[in-house]
Amino acid sequence: MKHFGWPLVAVSSVLLSLTYGATRPQYGGTAHILLRSAPNSLDPGSPQSTLMASANLVHLLYDTLVSIDDTGQVQPGLAVSWQVAQDQRHWEFQLRDGVKFDDGSTVSADAAAASLRRLNPWKILSHGSSLDIDLDRPDASLLAELALAKNAIVKAGSEVPRGTGPFRAAEWVSQKRLLLKANEEYWGGRPFLDAVEIEFGKSYREQEVALALGRADVIEIATEDARRLEGGGGRIAESAPLELLALVFSHAPQADSESKLRDALALCIDRATIRNVLLGGKGELAGGILPNWMSGYEFLFPSQLNVTQAQEERGEVNQAPLWTLGYNPMDGISQVVAERIALNAREVGLRVQLATAANADILLARIHLPSANAAIALNSAAAQLGLGEPKLYTANADALYEAEAALLATKRVVPLFHLPSEYSVGAALRGWKMGRDGSWSLADVWLNHGESATDRPGSAIEETRDSSAPVLPRSGGHAERN
């Protein structure tokens, strides 16, 4: 050790400096992202903003008053500070000074209030640079609500939605392509990237091929493909399980016998095999609507296979009706999972037949939980599953548990899996981090110019640009749509 100590330290220092030099943030370049979804609006108020991909787009173009970090802590956004009255009904936010929309106009408290009033029933007042929100009832989840993409601040009255995010829209072809340019005056600092080009409506296979050919830097991948791509040496980014795969009955049980049959169905599904084989080991077995990392009590809801008990429940009913099980034919894994569930059901004497019709007796639903906040996520999940909204306004775990247990007691939903969102990231993209909630941080990534997709043949922005697409011209440094 004495003989080799210093030379080893010296060599290590050189290697470290070389490595740092290769990963050091750099300005410039265009990142290419391919997505399977195809949003038709950039407005945060669009219903599509509840989808993860669309929410991420919103956060590239707009800012919210506050945000939630991976630890669940509220972080300042356009609001630098806030206060809440003891009754938790009156909130006061102090806005950040000097923030401008991408058309150059200043973000005032009036503009923020007008934006929030579009979708919320709250009483919102503005004075100076502060914003007051008065609620009808106490709501501990207001900050998490304000962090949702739908509550991003947008300039009201503008033909084209104007935001304050790290990027601005330069070109937008609905459902096909979006070209973002760096917002030079972003209050959080100019992004490293000059531009981001996003193409929509690409199948998983197309995305995979594009990544393999170096024509994309970030792609979405199917949950079931993640293990294979990991095995192939790909860089996989994975969110916390934020999607729920569940069986949803079209109506409440009409009799005890029907409840028993639904219990039998829930008990006979071999979730572990489905997860290990069909989902590539990804995701978590679900007994509850919210994932355990979010609620903390999900393990209390059973999700284990129990064929014996399922057969007992089935045996208490003379005749089992023929259930049709619908699934989304566009989602490849849904079909196989539905087929497996039909087989599991047959094992205990239940009659389940697959159908793609929307009016099936049972639907294999896949929903996104839009927030890491449990109350908001449960409200949203209940609404998306058609179970009604419990309208929780508290972060109390007991109340949450009771509300979720009540939803499960309706026997209308059988949670199956909580699935993460998976992305594969190209080698040229550096600094990529994905939040626990699946959020991107494109403002902080940079391209290793020697490996950028834009520098590779056949992957230039110009080559993929739709000549018929409307171009948002720069006017005084502001993008406007014709």
Next chain:
Amino acid sequence: MSFHRKLLLAFSATVFFVVVAVAWTVSSLTRSAFDRITQERTRALVRQFQQEFNSRGREVVKQVEAIAAAEPAVHMALALRGAQPDYGAYIPEAKVIADSHQLDFLEFLDAQGKIISSAQWPGKFGYQDASLNVAAASQGAYLKPEDLPQGSALGLFAVRAARGTDNLLFVAGGKRIDQAFLSTLDLPAGVRALLYENLAPALSAQLLIDSSGRQQEWAKIAPIIGQVLADGLEHTATIHWTARPDDDETIDASPLPGESGRVAAVLLVGSSLRSYVELNRHVRDVALLVGGAGILLAFSISSWAAWLVTRPLERLTAAARSLAAGAREVTVEVSSRDELGELAEAFNRMTRELGEQSARLVQAERVAAWRELARRLAHELKNPLFPLQLTVENLVRAHQHSPQIFEEIFSESATTLLTEIANLKSTIAQFAEFSKMPRPDFQPVDVNQIVQQVARVFQAQVDSHTKIRYRLDLDQDLAPIAADRDLVHRALCNLVLNALDAMPQGGTMTLLTRKRRDQGVRIEVRDTGKGLTGEQCERLFTPYYTTKPNGTGLGLAIVQSIISDHRGTISVTSSLGEGTSFAIELPHNGGELNREEGAASRLNATRSRLERESTSADRR
């Protein structure tokens, strides 16, 4: 029924039955030919189906063998060796390989029949395929129902072991037998193929397909499918889809056995009967046309034949009728020398002999009548002659006595002579009257009025006889009839006189009139006298027959003659001790009135013409 009609009926019936027999024969031959063609078409289609089936089976076997020999199967088999397979790695494998080999079904299974990868049900990995028959790994393709997530389907399967893997892995692949398969069959016009997939324990309409998809015509076709499934034999039935025969269809159902011998499917070949029905309809139309023409021809022939046969008979009939009506010089033309000619000659001979006999009979009757007339005249004239002779002899003797006595006797004798001469004149007058009965002069008359006049004539006589009562029973609705007033009056007087004579001890005499249905009149003269015997009644109207001591026997004969001249009838009913009733039936005789008027006008015209000729002759 006339002979003519019988002949026509016989001819028509013959033609009708011949046409029906021919039409039935043609129809039967057509049906049998059509059935034969249908059977041949069905057999050809079944052969074609079998060939297509075998061809597809060979194709399936070939594809499955290719898959079993390919690298992915070998790799899969090697991965299975001594290790639990990673099902997740093989889930899409079967689907990809099935697509590349154009198979609808493909499964990779381990030696225990556990599914490694399934194209038709990817989620079925790890499950046991109970239907896998390892023994079939060396056999050809076979039919098998296959469970699918959306239900079941019928497939043509083949099983092969992956090559060189010591039966570690089996490949079971197949193709669907569905409407797409049926659409590959080359069907002649009017023929269709249906397939019943025996995928459920009970018959189901959802399992019947044709080349266009699910078949809706289930209820009428289900029984024949049930029969084939029950006994595994071929069956044929004719199905009437609608009330129209054009829509009828013959269904031939053949079983398609599966691997275990169970009927896996039923092939139904439907042959439309439309062309047969149209042909049959054409035959019927031709038969009707021929039949109609035949009946017309039969009518003509029968008319001609009837004319030939029945004309002589009709002449004979007419001659016989004339003969019956009293004609004596009746003959028929003998127009042939056959049986009918002989019949005509016999008829003519008979009429000749009948005429001769009748003439002889008339002559004999005339002689008899003259004899009777002479006898009656002698009798009637002898009675007054004897007193005349005695009176004259008495006068002769009285002439020898004194003139005074003679005068006395002469006076008495003269009276007697006059009386007897008057009787003679009366008798002669009656004969004369009978011989000179005038023809009635028809005029509109009121019968009631005549009856009342007769009653008034005899009123005084009735009144003088206190024991006789007179009763008139007249129908006031009588219409006038055409008759000779005087003759009717005379006839009634005669009858009333007879009635009064029949009641010397008194009684009731009734005069009655009634209206007849033919607008004629019925007149009855009834008495309550001593009555007549049956024999008397029968002879009563015979001339010169009388029951009265002083009667001439001409009174009722005259009455009968008058009534007969009026085209009426007179009848008598009588019971001994109760009385007698004479009934006169007089017709309306309206035609006689017109004839009388015509005759009168003709008479006037003739008279005027004669007067004009006489005047012109005088002038000349």
